[in-house]
Amino acid sequence: xxxxxxxxxxxxxxxxxxxxxxxxxxxxxxxxxxxxxxxxxxxxxxxxxxxxxxxxxxxxxxxxxxxxxxxxxxxxxxxxxxxxxxxxxxxxxxxxxxxxxxxxxxxxxxxxxxxxxxxxxxxxxxxxxxxxxxxxxxxxxxxxxxxxxxxxxxxxxxxxxxxxxxxxxxxxxxxxxxxxxxxxxxxxxxxxxxxxxxxxxxxxxxxxxxxxxxxxxxxxxxxxxxxxxxxxxxxxxxxxxxxxxxxxxxxxxxxxxxxxxxxxxxxxxxxxxxxxxxxxxxxxxxxxxxxxxxxxxxxxxxxxxxxxxxxxxxxxxxxxxx
Numbered sequence: 001x002x003x004x005x006x007x008x009x010x011x012x013x014x015x016x017x018x019x020x021x022x023x024x025x026x027x028x029x030x031x032x033x034x035x036x037x038x039x040x041x042x043x044x045x046x047x048x049x050x051x052x053x054x055x056x057x058x059x060x061x062x063x064x065x066x067x068x069x070x071x072x073x074x075x076x077x078x079x080x081x082x083x084x085x086x087x088x089x090x091x092x093x094x095x096x097x098x099x100x101x102x103x104x105x106x107x108x109x110x111x112x113x114x115x116x117x118x119x120x121x122x123x124x125x126x127x128x129x130x131x132x133x134x135x136x137x138x139x140x141x142x143x144x145x146x147x148x149x150x151x152x153x154x155x156x157x158x159x160x161x162x163x164x165x166x167x168x169x170x171x172x173x174x175x176x177x178x179x180x181x182x183x184x185x186x187x188x189x190x191x192x193x194x195x196x197x198x199x200x201x202x203x204x205x206x207x208x209x210x211x212x213x214x215x216x217x218x219x220x221x222x223x224x225x226x227x228x229x230x231x232x233x234x235x236x237x238x239x240x241x242x243x244x245x246x247x248x249x250x251x252x253x254x255x256x257x258x259x260x261x262x263x264x265x266x267x268x269x270x271x272x273x274x275x276x277x278x279x280x281x282x283x284x285x286x287x288x289x290x291x292x293x294x295x296x297x298x299x300x301x302x303x304x305x306x307x308x309x310x311x312x313x314x315x316x317x318x319x320x321x322x
């Protein structure tokens with residue numbers, strides 16, 4: 001592809017990223033008051049300041065490519081209903097959900113800037129490559145800070161729970177993990193069809209098989225623990241707004257955006273299983289903790305493979321745009 005061929009896609013992605021930064025900024029401004037921990041609150045405040053700078057940097061690159069105020073406004077409106085912002089609708093009434101949600105959103109931004117860097121490289125725009133690399137490094141640093149918060153938020157959730165009540169808490173969290181697996185299976189089935197590149201398609205095919213096995217293992221564990229069926233139903237209903245099919249209905253999908261979204265979903269699951277593993281250990285359930293660790297190894301491996309395939313997904317996006 002020539003720089004001319006890729007410029008239109010570059011401007012479109014810059015617009016979407018500017019919108020994403022505005023959404024992230026809205027979340028970062030409210031997150032410190034919801035964290036219930038001074039260190040986590042401080043992390044959110046620091047990243048809020050970084051996010052303000054990110055938004056300005058992206059807007060600057062968008063304007064450098066001729067993006068007018070109306071172009072920017074259109075970008076904000078265009079992304080407002082997209083599946084990526086399903087993340088913004090996740091309830092944040094507990095520190096654990098807040099951190100898991102923020103972790104997945106940071107992962108989405110990290111992957112989006114990886115896509116931007118590759119697209120800018122193909123477009124012959126080194127200034128945008130430098131901007132993408134800088135922001136990407138700060139998104140990764142925030143992800144690492146949030147990973148360090150998993151112990152804290154699990155403690156906040158369960159430190160005061162009586163030992164005889166921990167089994168109920170574990171069952172409810174395990175039911176939520178099952179609901180995530182059901183949703184992820186739906187996403188991956190569709191992703192296989194829309195992958196664009198053979199490299200990315202194979203990642204989705206392999207993880208679809210793993211996801212089906214994970215769902216079966218979690219379901220079996222729920223039955224072994226005699227989990228109340230209503231909890232499983234309630235978990236599925238709570239995730240109703242997180243229906244991945246909405247992502248495909250609300251926008252013109254591209255292989256690059258799909259890779260960014262699936263990368264974020266993998267980290268949503270990683271966060272959920274990190275907290276579940278800690279809950280299982282507190283409840284004295286070594287079998288569930290072991291299951292979580294096995295699934296986490298698979299989720300992290302898939303996330304690494306998706307990250308490695310982002311360049312191929314960008315190139316497939318450009319090929320489809322011809």
